Amino acid sequence: MFGQANVLAAGQAAFxxxxxxxxxxxxxxxxxxxxxxxxxxTAMVWIAVGVLIIFFLATYRNPQLVPTKKxxxxxxxxxxxxxxxxxxxxxxxxxxxxxYFTTLFCFVLLTNMFAIIPFFQISPNSHIAFPAIxxxxxxLLFNWVGIxxxxxxxxxxxxxxPPAPWYILPLLIPIEFFSTFLVRPFSLAVRLFANMFAGHMxxxxxxxxxxxxxxxxxxxxxxxxxSWTMTIALTxxxxxxxCLQAYVFTVLTASYVQGALxxxx
Amino acid sequence: xxxLAAEGGEATHNPIIPIWQEIVVGLVAFGILCFVLMxxxxxxxxQTFQARVDAIEGxxxxxxxxxxxxxxxxxxxxxQLAEAxxxxxxxxxxxxxxxxxxxxxxxxxxxxESDRVIAAGKEQLAAERATIVRELRTEVGTLAVDLAxxxxxxxxxxxxxxxxxxxxxxxxxxxxxxR
Numbered sequence: 001m002f003g004q005a006n007v008l009a010a011g012q013a014a015f016x017x018x019x020x021x022x023x024x025x026x027x028x029x030x031x032x033x034x035x036x037x038x039x040x041x042t043a044m045v046w047i048a049v050g051v052l053i054i055f056f057l058a059t060y061r062n063p064q065l066v067p068t069k070k071x072x073x074x075x076x077x078x079x080x081x082x083x084x085x086x087x088x089x090x091x092x093x094x095x096x097x098x099x100y101f102t103t104l105f106c107f108v109l110l111t112n113m114f115a116i117i118p119f120f121q122i123s124p125n126s127h128i129a130f131p132a133i134x135x136x137x138x139x140l141l142f143n144w145v146g147i148x149x150x151x152x153x154x155x156x157x158x159x160x161x162p163p164a165p166w167y168i169l170p171l172l173i174p175i176e177f178f179s180t181f182l183v184r185p186f187s188l189a190v191r192l193f194a195n196m197f198a199g200h201m202x203x204x205x206x207x208x209x210x211x212x213x214x215x216x217x218x219x220x221x222x223x224x225x226x227s228w229t230m231t232i233a234l235t236x237x238x239x240x241x242x243c244l245q246a247y248v249f250t251v252l253t254a255s256y257v258q259g260a261l262x263x264x265x
Numbered sequence: 266x267x268x269l270a271a272e273g274g275e276a277t278h279n280p281i282i283p284i285w286q287e288i289v290v291g292l293v294a295f296g297i298l299c300f301v302l303m304x305x306x307x308x309x310x311x312q313t314f315q316a317r318v319d320a321i322e323g324x325x326x327x328x329x330x331x332x333x334x335x336x337x338x339x340x341x342x343x344x345q346l347a348e349a350x351x352x353x354x355x356x357x358x359x360x361x362x363x364x365x366x367x368x369x370x371x372x373x374x375x376x377x378e379s380d381r382v383i384a385a386g387k388e389q390l391a392a393e394r395a396t397i398v399r400e401l402r403t404e405v406g407t408l409a410v411d412l413a414x415x416x417x418x419x420x421x422x423x424x425x426x427x428x429x430x431x432x433x434x435x436x437x438x439x440x441x442x443x444r
Contacts (some may be wrong), residue, residue, distance in 0.1 A: 003433035019277065019278055019279075020277060020278060022278070022280060023278050035284050036284045036286035036287055037290070037357065041287065042286075042287060042290045042294075042383055044389075045290060045291060045294045045295075046290075048294075049295070049298045051295060052298055052302065053297075053298060053301045053302070056301075056302055056306040057301070057306065059304075060306050060309055060310065063309055063310070063312075064318055065313070065316055065317055067313075070396045074306075074310075075314075076308055077305055077314070078310050079314075084382075098307065098311075099302065099303040099306075099307035099308065100299065102307060103298060103299050103302045103307075104305060106302075107295060107298060124291075126280075127280075127283070127284065127287055128280065128281055128282070128283050129284055129285075129287035129288045129291055130287065130289070130291045132283050133286055134286060134293060135296070157289045161317070169329060190281075195282075197280060243347045252310050260300070
């Protein structure tokens with residue numbers, strides 16, 4: 001976990017940063033580069049899961065009608081996703097999806113947040129495996145919901161055949177199929193992954209850039225300071241992106257579910 | 266990162282290709298998270314929300330019921346009060362009428378009594394006067410006859426009685442007095 005810090009201290013930081021910076025040596029076995037079971041990334045995922053479970057179980061162990069501060073906080077997270085995403089997008093039928101959406105939102109938000117929390121400073125979502133899992137779950141969810149709601153044939157008819165003149169359908173059906181059943185999971189996963197990947201890369205560029213200039217020429221120290229100032233500014237930008245991407249992922253999932261439940265095209 | 270690559274002897278990673286171990290870890294971890302939160306936390310939140318809604322709506326309903334009851338009681342009290350007022354007014358009127366009647370009775374009786382007393386007094390006075398007049402008449406006659414006898418020197422009493430002189434004289438006196 002502190003490998004990067006050691007590298008920085010030793011002045012060995014290679015510049016520019018590369019993709020390999022995202023693949024830190026494994027923790028167990030220590031330092032291995034071909035073992036992925038227990039790395040900083042998976043550890044952070046477990047920490048996120050543990051923190052969320054402990055937080056929600058602790059705040060909701062003994063719910064009161066008149067909430068305490070912590071209970072109110074936990075409730076307002078759920079209330080936000082329930083009312084502002086699930087019910088707003090899907091309507092009253094959305095309430096039954098609110099638990100999953102809230103879990104999804106909290107998980108994405110916290111794992112994203114690791115990107116700017118000191119000592120974590122990289123988001124698990126910058127490894128495409130995690131966004132991909134979530135995207136596949138969303139994909140399965142909206143298809144399953146649609147098939148269950150309409151039946152197999154009607155669901156695909158609704159999804160694939162837009163209300164258009166017959167002669168344009170041969171063009172529209174492949175497009176609809178492509179956008180709904182092929183692109184959606186991919187775009188969901190890549191959007192989140194790319195944002196977190198790029199965010200981490202940006203912070204790396206400005207942080208390592210500062211060190212690189214400092215070690216190249218002491219006279220460049222003011223520029224290094226500027227570079228690190230940029231890192232701080234970009235951290236705030238990252239914060240915005242983190243929250244936005246967690247929200248967007250949840251909203252898009254809700255929107256897909258809504259589309260699958262919609263009666264007509 | 267040449268030194269990393271050199272150290273691990275690892276081929277370069279492609280960031281768009283997921284690492285299957287991470288997929289397994291992610292699935293298990295996210296699965297556990299979903300299971301716990303969706304089974305033990307959020308349904309209870311829904312229950313709490315529902316309970317809160319019930320509590321508020323129940324409170325409103327109870328308040329409405331209490332309000333209605335209070336209004337009804339108020340109406341009832343008002344009706345009772347109005348009734349009591351009418352009763353009181355009636356009783357007062359009756360009492361006033363009774364008092365007036367009694368007063369009139371007493372007055373009438375008193376007037377009657379006074380009239381009676383006055384009448385009795387007048388009667389008695391008249392009777393007494395008549396007696397006195399009668400007595401006086403004999404007395405005056407006797408006195409006059411006695412006086413005349415003394416003056417004349419002989420008894421005129423029998424003569425006077427015989428001829429009714431005194432009575433006539435007195436009658437003449439009375440008639441002149443009455444005129």
